[in-house]
Amino acid sequence: MNAALVSLLLPLAGALLLILLRPARSGRWVIALSLGALLAAIMALQVVLDHGERSLLVGGWEAGLAIRFRLTPLAALLLVFTSGLHLLVAALYAARIAHAAGNQDYWPLSCLLHAALAALWLSADLFNLYVTLELLSLVAVALVSLAGRKAWKPALNYLLLSLAGSLAYLLGVALIYGRYGVLDLAVLAQLTEADGVTHLALLLMTLGLMLKAALWPLHLWLPPAHAAAPTAVSALLSALVVKGPLYILWLIWSETAPAEFGRDAGLLFGTAGVMALIAGGWSALRAPRLKTLVAYSTVAQLGYALLALGLLLHLDEPRLHAALWLFVLAHGLAKVSMFLAAGELQSILDSKRVSGMKGASQNVPIALAAFAVAGGSLIGLPPSGGFLAKWLLLQPLFERPQHWPWALGALLGTLMSAAYVFRVVAHGFDRARPNPPSIHADRLAQWLALLPALLVWGLALISEPLLLWLGGLGR
Numbered sequence: 001m002n003a004a005l006v007s008l009l010l011p012l013a014g015a016l017l018l019i020l021l022r023p024a025r026s027g028r029w030v031i032a033l034s035l036g037a038l039l040a041a042i043m044a045l046q047v048v049l050d051h052g053e054r055s056l057l058v059g060g061w062e063a064g065l066a067i068r069f070r071l072t073p074l075a076a077l078l079l080v081f082t083s084g085l086h087l088l089v090a091a092l093y094a095a096r097i098a099h100a101a102g103n104q105d106y107w108p109l110s111c112l113l114h115a116a117l118a119a120l121w122l123s124a125d126l127f128n129l130y131v132t133l134e135l136l137s138l139v140a141v142a143l144v145s146l147a148g149r150k151a152w153k154p155a156l157n158y159l160l161l162s163l164a165g166s167l168a169y170l171l172g173v174a175l176i177y178g179r180y181g182v183l184d185l186a187v188l189a190q191l192t193e194a195d196g197v198t199h200l201a202l203l204l205m206t207l208g209l210m211l212k213a214a215l216w217p218l219h220l221w222l223p224p225a226h227a228a229a230p231t232a233v234s235a236l237l238s239a240l241v242v243k244g245p246l247y248i249l250w251l252i253w254s255e256t257a258p259a260e261f262g263r264d265a266g267l268l269f270g271t272a273g274v275m276a277l278i279a280g281g282w283s284a285l286r287a288p289r290l291k292t293l294v295a296y297s298t299v300a301q302l303g304y305a306l307l308a309l310g311l312l313l314h315l316d317e318p319r320l321h322a323a324l325w326l327f328v329l330a331h332g333l334a335k336v337s338m339f340l341a342a343g344e345l346q347s348i349l350d351s352k353r354v355s356g357m358k359g360a361s362q363n364v365p366i367a368l369a370a371f372a373v374a375g376g377s378l379i380g381l382p383p384s385g386g387f388l389a390k391w392l393l394l395q396p397l398f399e400r401p402q403h404w405p406w407a408l409g410a411l412l413g414t415l416m417s418a419a420y421v422f423r424v425v426a427h428g429f430d431r432a433r434p435n436p437p438s439i440h441a442d443r444l445a446q447w448l449a450l451l452p453a454l455l456v457w458g459l460a461l462i463s464e465p466l467l468l469w470l471g472g473l474g475r
Contacts, residue, residue, distance in 0.1 A: 003043035004071045005056070007079050008118040010037045011086075015111035026107040027094030033111065034090050037118075038083035045076040055124070068184060070124035074325065078121045078247070081329060085239055085336055085452070086114045092340055092448040093232040106146060106232065112139045113236060120244050126173045126183040126205075129248050130166070137162040137212060140241050144229040154224035161221045162212055165245075169208030175201035185255055194258040202257055206249065206265070213245035215306055216276035219299045223283070226295035231343030234291060238298045238339060239332035246305060250324065253313055266314025269306050274409030276303030281416025285423065289352050290342045293420055297338070301331050301378055303413060308393050311406060315396060323392035326459075330377055330385030333456035337374035340449035341367045345428075360428035366446035368428045373453040375421030380414050383460035390414070 014033040018026055048054060048071055058067040093106060116139060120132040141162065145155040177183055179197045192198055207218070214222035222242070226234045253262055280300030287293040305327045312320035344367040345360055346352050360368040377386035390410065397407040 003040045003047060004054075004069070004076065004079060004118075004122060006040040007037045007044060007083060008115060008122065010040065011111040011114035011118065015108045015115060018108040018111065022104070026104055027090065030090045030107050030111060031087065031094060034083060034087035034114070037114065038080065038087055041076065041079035041083045044071060045073075045080055047071075048073050048076045067128055068124045069122040070186075071122060075121040077325075077329075078243075079118055081332060082114060082117045082121070082240055085332060086110065086236070088448060088452060089232050089235050089336065089340070092445050106143070106230070109139055109143050109146075110232075110236065113143065113241070117240055117244060120247065124185055126176060126185070126188075126252075129251075130170055130173060133169070133212065133244060133248065134166055136241060136244050137166070140237055143233040143236070144225050146233065147228055147230050151225075151228040154221070154228045157221050158225045165208040165211035165218075167208070168204045168211070172201040172203070172205035172208065175204070185251060188256040192256055192258055194260050198258065199261060202252065202261060202265075205252060209245040209249045209252075210272075213242045213249070213302070214299060215246075215302055216272050216279060216299060219276070219280070219302075222299060223287075223292055223295040226298065226339075227289065227291040231291075231339055231346075234295070234343075235336045235339040238295070238335040242298065242302065243328055243332065246302070246309075246328070250309060253309070254321075259316075262313040263316075266310040266312070268310070270310030270314060270406060273303040273305070273307030273310055274406070274413070276300060276306060277409060277413030277416065281413060281420065284420040285416065287420075288354060290346060290354050290357065290424065291339070291352065293354060293424065294335070294338050294342050297378065297417070297420065298331075298335060300413065300416060301327075301335070304389065304393065304410070305331070307406065307410065308389075311393070311396065311403075315400070315403075317396045319392060319396060323389050326385060326389040326392060330389050330456050330459065333452040334374040334377045334386065337370050337449055337451075337453035337456070338378075340445070341370035341374070341453075344446050344449055345371070354424055354427055357424060357427040358430040362431065364446065366443070366450055368425070370446065370450035370453050371428075372421070372425050373450065373457065375417075375425070377453070377456045379417045379421060383457070385456045385459035388459060 010033050014030060018029065023029060054071040056069045058069060090110065113136065116132055116136040120129065120136060123129045123132055141155050141159045144151050144158060173183065175197055176188070179201070180188060180191050182188060182191070211218040226237055229237060253265060277300055280296050280303060284293045284296035284300060287296055305324055308320050308324040308327060311317065312324060345357055345364055348364045349356055349360060351357070377384035380387045380390040393410060394407055397403045
């Protein structure tokens with residue numbers, strides 16, 4: 001558990017020091033801190049694999065009043081995932097601003113984002129989850145606004161809708177506390193009953209979390225905010241930030257909600273997931289700008305996670321735990337790669353439009369390859385992580401022929417994904433007059449964009465132990 005706390009405290013301390021001292025080479029400090037947090041997270045993962053779940057009471061109070069941190073196998077994995085992606089994005093941002101002006105406010109804010117996510121993965125009661133979620137949202141809004149005046153309106157919309165989601169979630173938490181007198185997830189799992197107060201509380205919390213995670217149909221704030229944000233911020237928001245509310249949603253419905261409520265909610269989640277796949281994919285296919293296309297792709301791809309959660313609750317199928325979290329991992333890696341690649345394509349080709357990507361295969365080949373390889377995982381081409389997740393999702397449906405509409409929805413989402421990814425790649429291979437060769441920093445940034453895309457395909461190399469481990473989350 002100590003290693004997990006180090007993974008949380010390093011970025012938090014780094015953010016405070018960067019705000020106070022404003023060192024000249026902030027990027028190097030953040031890279032070093034992120035590397036330390038990653039090593040600590042790996043140690044925490046090893047501890048939980050060897051010794052099982054660990055808990056820690058913080059603040060010197062007795063159980064029920066103290067802040068309880070809980071290190072589960074999933075929390076440890078998400079700590080590693082968060083630290084690794086934050087390190088990668090920090091390295092790319094540092095490489096970019098070495099040759100151009102960059103916003104130094106990014107560094108402390110990104111460390112606060114990292115710390116908020118680490119605290120969220122470790123939190124074990126509904127109110128502490130609210131506190132970490134609120135910090136995460138406020139930092140995310142501040143990061144979006146770093147893009148300047150053009151991002152102020154999307155950032156303000158993000159802030160207002162996020163606050164509305166927080167209010168709904170907090171009202172639900174208040175109802176739960178009034179009904180049961182506790183907020184600890186493990187205790188609530190033994191107490192919750194299928195009554196009207198609990199049903200209303202779960203409904204309010206679910207609406208708030210779906211709004212914060214931009215799950216269909218409460219997703220309209222996400223595409224403008226993610227498209228307007230700086231490229232590094234877009235990558236962090238899409239790969240990590242929207243997963244925080246999704247994690248809490250999974251905790252509430254898989255651990256504390258009465259089973260009879262879960263079966264009904266599963267139908268609604270599954271339907272919303274299929275609609276996200278179709279509506280989000282259609283919007284991505286029609287988007288005129290590259291980053292807007294990638295942002296709508298996030299809305300669509302979150303539909304797979306929502307569908308997996310819905311089927312998990314409705315069918316009571318433990319294998320879908322693995323499908324859900326494999327989707328999260330594969331989507332995070334792919335989406336970091338796609339946003340970073342999109343940033344390089346826009347910068348070097350000097351166009352934000354999809355139609356302006358002509359000649360990318362000549363001028364920005366590595367970035368285009370990163371976009372295509374990451375897109376292959378979103379489509380679900382074997383043997384990528386996206387393929388493994390979809391196969392896990394479809395297996396229980398193939399075993400139950402009466403559930404074929406869900407499988408059809410997943411396959412329609414795959415066709416939509418293929419259409420908008422191939423739309424960009426096709427423009428990239430349309431020949432154009434070559435630009436002057438890109439500088440070394442651009443080449444390095446392109447390779448960094450390609451790295452997570454390769455990693456998501458590398459998940460196939462560890463698929464058997466990974467799937468067995470993730471499948472154990474439901475037992």
